[in-house]
Amino acid sequence: MSTATRSSYHHGDLKAALIEASEEIIRAEGVEGFTLRKAAKSAGVSPGAPSHHFSGTKGLLTAIAxxxxxxxxxxxxxxxxxxxxxxxxxxxxxxxxxxxxxxxxxxxxxxxxxxxxxxxxxxxxxxxxxxxxxxxxxxxxxxxxxxxxxxxxxxxxxxxxxxxxxxxxxxxxxxxxxxxxxxxxxxxxxxxxxxxxxxxxxxxx
Amino acid sequence: MSTATRSSYHHGDLKAALIEASEEIIRAEGVEGFTLRKAAKSAGVSPGAPSHHFSGTKGLLTAIAxxxxxxxxxxxxxxxxxxxxxxxxxxxxxxxxxxxxxxxxxxxxxxxxxxxxxxxxxxxxxxxxxxxxxxxxxxxxxxxxxxxxxxxxxxxxxxxxxxxxxxxxxxxxxxxxxxxxxxxxxxxxxxxxxxxxxxxxxxxx
Missing domain, CATH: 1.10.357 (Tetracycline Repressor; domain 2)
Structure with missing residues (x-):
């Protein structure tokens, strides 16, 4: 997903996109390879977005769990x-x-x-x-x-x-x-x- | 162990010291935190010593296993x-x-x-x-x-x-x-x- 789509996210879409991107990272590299920064980059959102929407790594990983x-x-x-x-x-x-x-x-x-x-x-x-x-x-x-x-x-x-x-x-x-x-x-x-x-x-x- | 002891190792001592040092790293940081470089540093031997004596990471980890x-x-x-x-x-x-x-x-x-x-x-x-x-x-x-x-x-x-x-x-x-x-x-x-x-x-x- 390109960063060009960033501004068009609805709140729910953005969360869904972050979950989707994070899941792909975990499938490919394991949880050891997961970082919020990678997830944000892959979803095409700002580096701060995952923390903002999931209260940090634990929140995002809990959503994926x-x-x-x-x-x-x-x-x-x-x-x-x-x-x-x-x-x-x-x-x-x-x-x-x-x-x-x-x-x-x-x-x-x-x-x-x-x-x-x-x-x-x-x-x-x-x-x-x-x-x-x-x-x-x-x-x-x-x-x-x-x-x-x-x-x-x-x-x-x-x-x-x-x-x-x-x-x-x-x-x-x-x-x-x-x-x-x-x-x-x-x-x-x-x-x-x-x-x-x-x-x-x-x-x- | 300080690097000053390096030259005094016998072959078997050096292997034992590397195993000991590696085991400590794995106990403290898990196998994810283990590197040959860390093991060599902790045992006070040259960075190339573990590879030389254990044919690489797998050999050393097998010895610890x-x-x-x-x-x-x-x-x-x-x-x-x-x-x-x-x-x-x-x-x-x-x-x-x-x-x-x-x-x-x-x-x-x-x-x-x-x-x-x-x-x-x-x-x-x-x-x-x-x-x-x-x-x-x-x-x-x-x-x-x-x-x-x-x-x-x-x-x-x-x-x-x-x-x-x-x-x-x-x-x-x-x-x-x-x-x-x-x-x-x-x-x-x-x-x-x-x-x-x-x-x-x-x-x-």
Whole structure:
């Protein structure tokens, strides 16, 4: 986007353009490569605009994290449910790992408790909604009532169900599939062949 | 260490001093903050010395990763065994997460398939030995024969047993315990109170 468009931004457009530009930077270079200055330049706005509209880096990264949780939720909450708890939990786990593999930069961003505002109510809501089907599948598998959105208490079984997929997601984006498979696309091969058997070992029928 | 000591290094001392200095940098600043130049400066050797003695950054980081796996093995392989498979696996998982919490920079280093040479036979050996007790505990829990060091084949149950602790380790070093506990030391509180219940939900008796 050229700087010539700068003056024509509406407030909402400008925020959207900054989010879009920032997301592209994070996809390409990771959150380590992100700066407000780069985002402003890429969106064609003044260097001060991101701070003005998002109260700094944390605000902008939190906005991107919210969008990322919405994307994750759009994936996970539309996965088919078989009614068989173990199979549904494996389906959710597979979806979670696939999302990380497709969007490693954005996945790493939503892990960064230090860089985004996890107390932001919109972020909390987006994170909770993203995992709604996952939480239901985990509750059914472990024999608990579905989680109550009003009571966000610590549930050991839920942390366990999350941790396994989270570990697999990190293993994948860390490049470990290349240690197992010498195919042109080790991550794809891992997800197609090894991952279902790992999830079956974790949550058997 | 001052540059005055430079000329007195024996070959092995110099390598050891570079490893020591590099490890300190990684502990303090993470692998993102590591450069060969910083390591050379901190060890008081010429800027070219690290490349000369370790064939570049990857060689030096691989040497540190080997040491880190040795440290991890020294922790995990000396943990008490109860003879009860589930309890032993939980003990190993707890040890793994504690290690990551104590050494986040070094833990992140041994995850970086892109930065260290995972095909290095010494690294492979150190990694395998570090997880020996863990692998035995997992095999016993899942009802398999203990893994054969000569046959390093892919075992879904082992990947599952690793993934859960790996996910928990990442969650801890990502700072998630602070979302659960508002204590002076959220990570310590999490490890003491929440982690045992998560591990029990994962690998019940």
């Amino acid at each position: 919210i969008r990322t949780f919405e994307k994750l939720g759009a994936e996970l909450n539309t996965l088919p449910s078989s009614g068989i708890p173990a199979q549904d939990l494996r389906t959710q786990g597979l979806g979670y790992v696939k999302f990380a593999a497709l969007h490693p930069g954005l996945f790493r961003l939503i892990c960064r408790v230090d860089l985004i505002d996890f107390k932001d109510p919109n972020l909390m809501q987006a994170a909770f909604e993203a995992m709604a089907s996952y939480e239901h599948a985990a509750a059914a598998y472990f024999g608990y009532e579905p989680p109550d959105p009003q009571k966000r208490i610590f549930r050991p079984y839920m942390a366990s169900a999350m941790a396994t997929a989270h570990g697999l997601a990190h293993m994948v984006i860390e490049g470990r599939p290349a240690l197992l498979f010498e195919t042109p696309d080790p991550i794809g091969t891992f997800i197609e062949t090894a991952l279902p058997s790992i999830l079956l070992a974790t949550w058997p029928d | 080997i040491r880190t796996f040795e440290k991890l093995g020294a922790e995990l392989n000396t943990l008490p065994s109860s003879g009860i498979p589930a309890q032993d696996l939980r003990t190993q998982g707890l040890g793994y997460v504690k290690f990551a919490a104590l050494h986040p920079g070094l833990f992140r280093l041994i995850c970086r398939v892109d930065l260290i040479d995972f095909k290095d036979p010494n690294l492979m050996q150190a990694a395998f030995e570090a997880m020996a007790s863990y692998e035995h505990a997992a095999a016993a829990y899942f009802g398999y024969e203990p893994p054969d060091p000569q046959k390093r084949i892919f075992r879904p149950y082992m990947a599952s047993a690793m993934a859960t602790a790996h996910g928990l380790a990442h969650m801890v070093i990502e700072g998630r315990p602070a979302l659960l506990f508002e204590t002076p030391d959220p990570i310590g509180t999490f490890i003491e109170t929440a982690l045992p219940s998560i591990l029990l939900a994962t690998w019940p008796d």
